[in-house]
Amino acid sequence: xxxxxxxxxxxxxxxxxxxxxxxxxxxxxxxxxxxxxxxxxxxxxxxxxxxxxxxxxxxxxxxxxxxxxxxxxxxxxxxxxxxxxxxxxxxxxxxxxxxxxxxxxxxxxxxxxxxxxxxxxxxxxxxxxxxxxx
Numbered sequence: 001x002x003x004x005x006x007x008x009x010x011x012x013x014x015x016x017x018x019x020x021x022x023x024x025x026x027x028x029x030x031x032x033x034x035x036x037x038x039x040x041x042x043x044x045x046x047x048x049x050x051x052x053x054x055x056x057x058x059x060x061x062x063x064x065x066x067x068x069x070x071x072x073x074x075x076x077x078x079x080x081x082x083x084x085x086x087x088x089x090x091x092x093x094x095x096x097x098x099x100x101x102x103x104x105x106x107x108x109x110x111x112x113x114x115x116x117x118x119x120x121x122x123x124x125x126x127x128x129x130x131x132x133x134x
Contacts, residue, residue: 007050016114
């Protein structure tokens with residue numbers, strides 16, 4: 001059980017994606033179970049709580065993949081309201097043809113980081129061969 005707002009950010013599919021959800025989704029399947037009203041506690045807290053379920057996934061990602069995952073997720077969500085392509089261009093080599101990669105993956109080039117689901121992020125990460133520029 002955690003605060004309702006955090007539970008929604010982690011486990012409610014209708015909420016926009018965020019960096020925290022992406023990190024959790026690497027290892028767990030998150031499911032929103034129920035809301036627990038603040039009136040059910042004594043003393044009463046200021047916010048509602050929620051119950052979520054985290055089920056460990058069987059996926060075993062390599063250390064190299066997890067490092068790349070961290071780099072790209074951090075770059076992509078660095079400025080979440082900007083277009084994804086703008087965030088990635090700032091962090092990665094100018095030699096990468098982002099338009100070609102996004103088109104190949106059927107990702108709208110005007111997408112914002114929050115608009116990509118977990119599977120789209122995984123496909124994007126697997127497509128990128130270069131390391132970020134220092």
